[in-house]
Amino acid sequence: MDFFHQLIQQLINGVSLGSIYALIALGYTMIYGIIKLINFAHGDIYMVGAYLGFFCVTYLYMPIVPALLISMAITGCLGMVVEKLAYKPLRHAPRISILITAIGVSFFLEYTGMYFVTPTPRTFPDVIGNVSYNVAGFIINGQQVLIFAITIVLMALLTYIVQKTKLGKAMRAASFDTETAQLMGIDSDRVISMTFFIGSSLAAAAGVLVGVYYNTIDPLMGIMPGLKAFVAAVLGGIGILPGAVVGGIILGVIEALVAGFLSSTFRDAAAFAILILVLLVKPSGLFGKNTNEKV
Amino acid sequence: MNSVRKRDLTMLIFGLVVYAAIQGMISGGVIGSFWQLNIILICVNVIMSVSLNLINGYTGQFSLGHAGFMAVGAYVGVVATVNFHLPLIVALLLGALCAGTLGFLIGLPTLRLRGDYLAIATLGLGEIIRIVIMNIEYVGGAAGFKGIPHLTNFTWVFFVMLFTLFFVKNFVNSSHGRACISIRENEIAAEAMGVNTTKYKVMAFTIGAAFAGIAGGLFAHQFYLISPNSFTFLSSFNYLIMVVLGGMGSITGSIAGAFVVTFISAALASFPEARMIIYALALILLMFYRPQGLFGYMEVTNFAPIKKVLDKISGTKEN
Numbered sequence: 365m366d367f368f369h370q371l372i373q374q375l376i377n378g379v380s381l382g383s384i385y386a387l388i389a390l391g392y393t394m395i396y397g398i399i400k401l402i403n404f405a406h407g408d409i410y411m412v413g414a415y416l417g418f419f420c421v422t423y424l425y426m427p428i429v430p431a432l433l434i435s436m437a438i439t440g441c442l443g444m445v446v447e448k449l450a451y452k453p454l455r456h457a458p459r460i461s462i463l464i465t466a467i468g469v470s471f472f473l474e475y476t477g478m479y480f481v482t483p484t485p486r487t488f489p490d491v492i493g494n495v496s497y498n499v500a501g502f503i504i505n506g507q508q509v510l511i512f513a514i515t516i517v518l519m520a521l522l523t524y525i526v527q528k529t530k531l532g533k534a535m536r537a538a539s540f541d542t543e544t545a546q547l548m549g550i551d552s553d554r555v556i557s558m559t560f561f562i563g564s565s566l567a568a569a570a571g572v573l574v575g576v577y578y579n580t581i582d583p584l585m586g587i588m589p590g591l592k593a594f595v596a597a598v599l600g601g602i603g604i605l606p607g608a609v610v611g612g613i614i615l616g617v618i619e620a621l622v623a624g625f626l627s628s629t630f631r632d633a634a635a636f637a638i639l640i641l642v643l644l645v646k647p648s649g650l651f652g653k654n655t656n657e658k659v
Numbered sequence: 660m661n662s663v664r665k666r667d668l669t670m671l672i673f674g675l676v677v678y679a680a681i682q683g684m685i686s687g688g689v690i691g692s693f694w695q696l697n698i699i700l701i702c703v704n705v706i707m708s709v710s711l712n713l714i715n716g717y718t719g720q721f722s723l724g725h726a727g728f729m730a731v732g733a734y735v736g737v738v739a740t741v742n743f744h745l746p747l748i749v750a751l752l753l754g755a756l757c758a759g760t761l762g763f764l765i766g767l768p769t770l771r772l773r774g775d776y777l778a779i780a781t782l783g784l785g786e787i788i789r790i791v792i793m794n795i796e797y798v799g800g801a802a803g804f805k806g807i808p809h810l811t812n813f814t815w816v817f818f819v820m821l822f823t824l825f826f827v828k829n830f831v832n833s834s835h836g837r838a839c840i841s842i843r844e845n846e847i848a849a850e851a852m853g854v855n856t857t858k859y860k861v862m863a864f865t866i867g868a869a870f871a872g873i874a875g876g877l878f879a880h881q882f883y884l885i886s887p888n889s890f891t892f893l894s895s896f897n898y899l900i901m902v903v904l905g906g907m908g909s910i911t912g913s914i915a916g917a918f919v920v921t922f923i924s925a926a927l928a929s930f931p932e933a934r935m936i937i938y939a940l941a942l943i944l945l946m947f948y949r950p951q952g953l954f955g956y957m958e959v960t961n962f963a964p965i966k967k968v969l970d971k972i973s974g975t976k977e978n
Contacts, residue, residue: 401775402775402778402779450943453947454946454947457946457950458950459774459775460721460774461946461950462946463721463774463775463778464899464903464942464946465942465943465946465947467896467899467942468938468939468940468941468942468943468946469939469943470939471896471935471936471938471939471942472936472939472940472943474935475931475932475935475936475939476932476936478932478935479932479933479936483932591779591782591783594779595779595783598776598779627794629790629793629794629801630790630794632786632790633786633787633790633791635783636782636783636784636786636787637783637787639779639780639783640768640769640780640783640784643769643772643776643780644768644769644771647772647776
């Protein structure tokens with residue numbers, strides 16, 4: 365019974381951590397789906413989002429939701445700027461060049477950030493208070509409720525944008541086949557730009573939520589979650605939106621279980637072990653279809 | 660063939676002259692201990708970047724886990740010298756053997772992946788190696804391995820580096836190396852021409868890993884303490900920067916890259932953020948304006964004036 369109790373408690377923690385991974389992974393998978401780039405800088409965009417949220421709450425005394433929205437808007441624009449300046453000139457370059465550029469952008473954001481906000485971790489103010497709910501003996505705290513609520517709202521919004529709006533249709537078309545989409549009159553540069561905006565703002569939301577959840581942020585906080593969110597995206601099948609969500613949640617749960625029952629030092633190893641297993645067994649991911657490479 | 664050997668001999672003599680000059684300056688007290696350490700680091704980094712270049716540049720397999728193999732070599736090396744009292748050369752060879760074996764075992768399944776998937780998988784593997792080491796109490800866990808004798812000196816690193824350079828150069832110019840280059844140029848075409856792509860990819864990966872292991876052993880015996888934190892993926896990125904900066908597919912480029920990056924790191928040691936921002940901008944601008952790196956596929960021996968001198972010394976003419 366005790367084991368069972370602990371298991372459920374770890375599952376709750378895992379799902380809340382997983383929702384954050386899912387939010388970051390959505391951006392990864394959208395960007396990969398449309399320009400086939402592992403955006404290494406995505407984790408650092410999430411870091412910028414967390415800092416913007418932190419500044420809004422600490423210095424402008426905003427409540428958490430407006431802070432979240434402002435952070436999402438500014439970070440979304442940052443994502444567009446990064447794409448315009450760093451990736452767009454290399455649209456037709458070899459993929460390795462773009463990958464290296466992405467690593468460069470990632471370093472640039474990390475260390476420029478460090479230059480301005482100093483490497484010392486900041487304490488994210490307590491916006492929820494010490495609320496916790498006792499549901500049938502299991503403890504869910506206020507932060508977790510906030511994470512669930514915001515994640516669900518954002519995912520619903522994203523589904524609406526992708527499935528029902530003209531922009532979403534254009535995004536789906538461009539990720540299916542960019543050239544053909546262009547021939548059909550879709551302005552693919554604009555679609556790519558918008559994808560970066562949406563993906564980056566989701567990452568910013570995840571950043572603010574992590575600040576609320578763990579109470580601490582630092583300029584290098586984006587590296588690990590960024591990589592893990594990529595693992596989540598690959599696990600679900602890269603380029604597939606529901607896949608990123610499911611992958612993120614599975615990853616979060618596995619990590620919570622490993623940290624809870626084995627040792628927290630193996631958390632990061634678990635994520636990468638999953639990645640390698642997925643790539644070896646089913647590289648297209650849980651939801652992906654197998655495609656053969658043609659010459 | 661004869662002229663090639665003569666040219667090798669010329670390069671070897673050139674290397675010996677460089678060695679004598681630097682060793683003379685160290686013995687004469689011209690080079691202080693700070694730059695002495697940096698010269699040793701440059702040599703270790705040259706071994707790392709040349710071996711990574713064999714994987715990334717010549718074979719075109721984008722690996723981001725090179726520091727993991729360095730960690731294996733470093734830890735095996737220090738266990739051999741400290742716990743088993745073996746001489747340094749045996750420790751280095753053991754480190755190379757273990758890192759190479761690990762590279763082989765890891766390479767066999769992961770090299771089926773391509774491009775960015777391989778990049779992220781090797782990054783993950785490098786991290787897994789580090790985390791596993793961190794959890795082995797026998798080698799000090801997260802606190803690191805203390806009390807390593809200072810066995811590395813300039814002579815050691817320089818001659819091991821020279822050996823690495825000749826080994827990689829000869830490998831690349833052999834039929835195996837040509838097969839690796841053909842995989843980089845077009846994997847499907849190489850396979851269609853009968854190149855056993857898996858074999859050559861794994862071969863390049865194993866050799867690269869083994870040399871990273873040697874570099875790790877040399878690195879570890881330079882310091883009193885090594886810890887798993889010296890081998891994070893950030894240091895893998897550091898070696899990648901050296902390779903990319905110098906040119907993917909150029910040994911001269913890797914040497915230049917290792918030299919420049921180590922030099923900048925030493926010069927800006929007190930401004931770590933500024934250093935990283937410079938690296939970042941350098942990487943981005945390099946990809947914009949010169950994606951092939953400083954040297955591209957060129958070697959210093961291919962530049963016309965140097966080639967002329969070399970031909971004159973070896974007393975032969977090409978063709």
